[in-house]
Amino acid sequence: MEITKAVIPAAGLGTRFLPFTKAVPKEMLPVLNKPAIQYIVEEGINSGISNFFMITSKSKEALANYLDSSPCLDMFLQERGKDKLLDKLNRIIRQANFTYVRQSEPLGLGHAISMARHSIGKEYFGILLPDDLIFGKQPGLDQLIKIARQEKASVIAVQEVPREAVSSYGIIAIKKQITPNLYQVGQLVEKPSQKDAPSTLAIIGRYVLSHKIFESIDEISGSATDEIQLTDAISNMMNNSEKVLAYKIQGQRFDTGTPLGWLKANIHMALQDPDYAPAIKEMLNDLGSININAHVVKPKR
Secondary structure, three states, X not given: OOOXXXXXXXXXXXXXXXXXXXXXXXXXXXXXXXXXXXXXHHHHHHOOOOEEEEEEOOOOHHHHHHOOOOHXXXXXXXXXXXXXXXXXXXXXXXXXXXXXXXXOOOOOHHHHHHOOHHHHOOOOEEEEOOOEEEEOOOOHHHHHHHHHHHHOOEEXXXXXXXXXXXXXXXXXXXXXXXXXXEEEEEEEEEOOOOOOOOOOEEEEEEXXXXXXXXXXXXXXXXXXXOOOOHHHHHHHHHHOOOOEEEEEOOOEEEEOOOHHHHHHHHHXXXXXXXXXXXXXXXXXXXXXXXXXXHOOOOOOO
């Protein structure tokens, strides 16, 4: 089974980052020294993906511009001996093909994925949600691809979350545990209450899906009154006897779709960088000292 295609849904408005995202796509927010979208594409390439289908909106032209060659800038940098500044990005641009499909209305993740159907054909394909950055020894998507090939089944990434957080995620019900980190999914429950959650395994932004997901999206779209949810389409696919697995992804995940998650990702990456780590550690130690001193009650004299 060859999996070389991936969809990146990037049409969201990024309202949690306004006013910044009024002019700049949230996927272009920098995480240390490069935008979030570059980490996503690098993960895809390192997982064997060579064809990316990015679902965008009319305000996201910066994404296409960033992932395109710029001969004038390359020449300018080369003349000044600074051509290495774009080496990594230019390598990405040469390694992969990028196709951009505009989603005219925000009709949900399921609808966004369906817009790539004619490019996917009858293949399994990856999905990378750009809000989720995953750092680890093995690329997140690559972990799912290996399982999909082995099991010849769709695979979704999951992560343990605190029970008080289940209402913010899609949660899986386990039909069967295959290995300590791999499960057959019995049911998907979108944003359940704590008491109704069948587990604390939350779906996060990495998937490898069969092309049959498109038929399921079509089936549920007729009855959808609002946005078309991908979890509903996956549930429909399971109801039609398609096996879906869930893998507890290995690595550290940050939700950069929120300001707090984005800040945490920046601090994490800075602490991994030898140029920044000493200064960041010193700053954090200083902040810790200030915080401790601020809560010390001085004895009365």
